[in-house]
Each structure stands twice: as structure tokens, then as C-alpha cells.
Amino acid sequence: MAAVYKSMSKQKATGRRQDEAEAESRPKNRQKLLLVSSRGVTFRQRHLLGDLNSLLPHSRKDAKLDTKSNLHQLNELADLYNCNNVMFFEARKGKDLYIWLSKPPNGPTVKMHCQNLHTMEELNFTGNCLKGSRPVLSFDAAFDKQAHTRVIKELLTHTFGVPQSSRKIKPFVDHVMGFTIADGKIWIRCYQISETEAGKQKPDQENEEPAISMPKAGKGETNVSLVEIGPRFVLTPIVILEGSFGGPVIYENKEFVSPNQIRSDLLRAKAGRYNRRAEGTLERKVKRRDLGLNTGEGRREVDELDERVLFA
Structure with missing residues (x-):
């Protein structure tokens, strides 16, 4: 028995070493997000920032930025906190909200106008997810059809994709973040992955249709459905800059009309x-x-x- 135990322990030790060597050889996804807002944000915009901070465990929320013209200071702030992604909330006139996504220090940067903003507390959905869990990012097929949408998809992936090596994450994947393109805008929704056994489903839930339902499971299997959590908002791309908060314009949305012009x-x-x-x-x-x-x-x-x- 002692010889068998020694051989089994040697095999486990060699297996662990091989797994550790494979893990070290893989490239690590090191992403850290800095969430910053400008002066003049409303309560709803501030609550959206808090909701995103709770959904993204690899994010760090900082104090409000005093300037709206010298945005290159965000690169120094990101370097100070060791962040390679920046999401900046720029509020104008207490009504309009512009969201900047950037990859410091070399870029690129995309500026988007945020509309139809609804926070978690305002929506009061029944869905819920574990705080610190990792999301599944679901992108529309239209993101791969044009060059500027592919750049935006990459920035959204780095911003909302929680890496496995983050310190605050929980080892669970229990919600989905959906990104859809319609009418030249990006519609963002968040859903909980709900699993229920077919035999334990309540009678009132059988008649109620979920937000998104999967095919019915067989005997002994579980029914998987998606229940919306929130928040929900719509982003309209305006410009894409080559650098981080600066540089030449590589894309400009000619169809975008400023809210000031509309008013x-x-x-x-x-x-x-x-x-x-x-x-x-x-x-x-x-x-x-x-x-x-x-x-x-x-x-x-x-x-x-x-x-x-x-x-x-």
C-alpha cells in the first residue's frame, strides 16, 4: 500500500507541475478599468457609474475630474492606478452624457453619446447575479461587418470583459451582457442566467414567459432562461481617435446630430x-x-x- 501511495503522489505532483507550466506559458489577460466622471453629473448618471462598478469587479472608481478640456490627464491618472482601460463620463449642461472609452497610453479612443439611460434601482427587475462574478459578452454579428464597429467591439471587450486573474472576482459565470447594433446605435443589456429543474418549476412560472428562453430540457435536465437585471442604455458612436484622448480622427459619424442642435x-x-x-x-x-x-x-x-x- 505504501508503494502504491508513493506512486500515486508522484503522479499527482507531476500533473500539478505540468498544469502550472501550461498556465505560466499561456498569455495572461491583465485588464484593469478606471471609472471616472466629470463635474456636473446627475443622480441617474452617478447611479449608472455605481452599477457598472458593481458589475465589473476589475474596475476602480476614482473621484470626479475637474476639467473637461484637458482629458490627457486621464492617461497620467490611469498610469498612477496601473489601469490599461479608461471609461470617462462627461456631463454637459446637466442633461447630456458622453462616454469615452480609451486604451491608454497609445489608444485608440471612442467617444459615444449615451441615451435612454435606466439604472438598476429605477428598473427594479427580478433578475439578480452574484457580485464579483464574470459576465459572458454577447456581440451582434453586425459588429464584424465594418471597420469602425470592429474597433468598438475590441474596446468593449477590453472594458467589460472581466479577466480570470482579477483579485475581486468570484469563480462563477452567471450573467450575460449583450451588445446589439440597431439604427446605428449600440444597445446594451444585462441578463441573469437562471437555471431551474423541470420538475421543480412552479405552476405560476410555467405560464409566465421569461425574457429569453432556451429550448425545453428533457427529463432530469434543467431549463435555462435569461432574466434581465439592468442597467440598460444606448450608445451612439461619434468619433474614434487614434491616440488616447487625442490624436487624429480615424472615424467620424456623419449622421450624428448634437443634442444642442436638436434643442x-x-x-x-x-x-x-x-x-x-x-x-x-x-x-x-x-x-x-x-x-x-x-x-x-x-x-x-x-x-x-x-x-x-x-x-x-
Whole structure:
């Protein structure tokens, strides 16, 4: 028995050494994300930053940045915290939110406009996931059709992909982050991977359709469904820069319309309606004055059918 035990222990030791050698030979995915916001963010945008920080265990949240023009300071800040990914929330006029994704120190950088923002607390979905778990990133096939979408896909992969070597992660994969392209925008959703046994499913859950359901499992197997967690938001790409927060523009979205321009057009349309009403009121006053309908204004011509001529 002692000889068998020694041989088995030697085999286990050699197996461990081989596994360790293979692990050392593999390239390690070292990704660390820095989450920073500018001054002037609203409560909803601040809550979105907190939700992303809780979903991404390899992220580090820092204090607000005082400047919006000298964004190259973020490269020094990322180098200080040993981060190779930066997500910067730029708030404008207390209404608009722009999200910058960058790979310091050499780039590239993509600037996107964030719309239709909904946080976890606001949505109050039933889904839930373990804090610190790793997500499965699901990308639409449209990301591989154009050059700029492939660059954006790579940046999203490095930003939202939690590496296995992170210190704060849990050894579980229990949620999915979906990235879909529609109408020139990137729609981001987060779902929980829910597994239930076919025999233990409640009667009220059988009639209720989940958000996304898989094919029905056989006897002794589990039913897998996706339940949305949140948050949800939509990103519109604006420009892609070659460097990190600087450099030449390698892509520009010609179809993007600034929210300032949209608000200006709406105000101009309202002002045009008011101007037309004011001009109509002025024309009516001038016409009444010319006809002599206003007391003490204009001259009223006396014709043959006037009362002063008929009943003279």
C-alpha cells in the first residue's frame, strides 16, 4: 500500500507541475478599468457609474475630474492606478452624457453619446447575479461587418470583459451582457442566467414567459432562461481617435446630430409659430384701421349705401 501511495503522489505532483507550466506559458489577460466622471453629473448618471462598478469587479472608481478640456490627464491618472482601460463620463449642461472609452497610453479612443439611460434601482427587475462574478459578452454579428464597429467591439471587450486573474472576482459565470447594433446605435443589456429543474418549476412560472428562453430540457435536465437585471442604455458612436484622448480622427459619424442642435431646432420652430401669430395679429389690426373699424383711427369713406346717406 505504501508503494502504491508513493506512486500515486508522484503522479499527482507531476500533473500539478505540468498544469502550472501550461498556465505560466499561456498569455495572461491583465485588464484593469478606471471609472471616472466629470463635474456636473446627475443622480441617474452617478447611479449608472455605481452599477457598472458593481458589475465589473476589475474596475476602480476614482473621484470626479475637474476639467473637461484637458482629458490627457486621464492617461497620467490611469498610469498612477496601473489601469490599461479608461471609461470617462462627461456631463454637459446637466442633461447630456458622453462616454469615452480609451486604451491608454497609445489608444485608440471612442467617444459615444449615451441615451435612454435606466439604472438598476429605477428598473427594479427580478433578475439578480452574484457580485464579483464574470459576465459572458454577447456581440451582434453586425459588429464584424465594418471597420469602425470592429474597433468598438475590441474596446468593449477590453472594458467589460472581466479577466480570470482579477483579485475581486468570484469563480462563477452567471450573467450575460449583450451588445446589439440597431439604427446605428449600440444597445446594451444585462441578463441573469437562471437555471431551474423541470420538475421543480412552479405552476405560476410555467405560464409566465421569461425574457429569453432556451429550448425545453428533457427529463432530469434543467431549463435555462435569461432574466434581465439592468442597467440598460444606448450608445451612439461619434468619433474614434487614434491616440488616447487625442490624436487624429480615424472615424467620424456623419449622421450624428448634437443634442444642442436638436434643442435649438425645437426652440426655433416654436419661435417661428409665435412670429407667424404675431404677424397675423398685426395684419388684422392694420386692416381694421384701414377700414375704419377702430374708433378714432383711419377714415371711413361715405358711399351711397351708408346709413347717413340713406336716412338723411
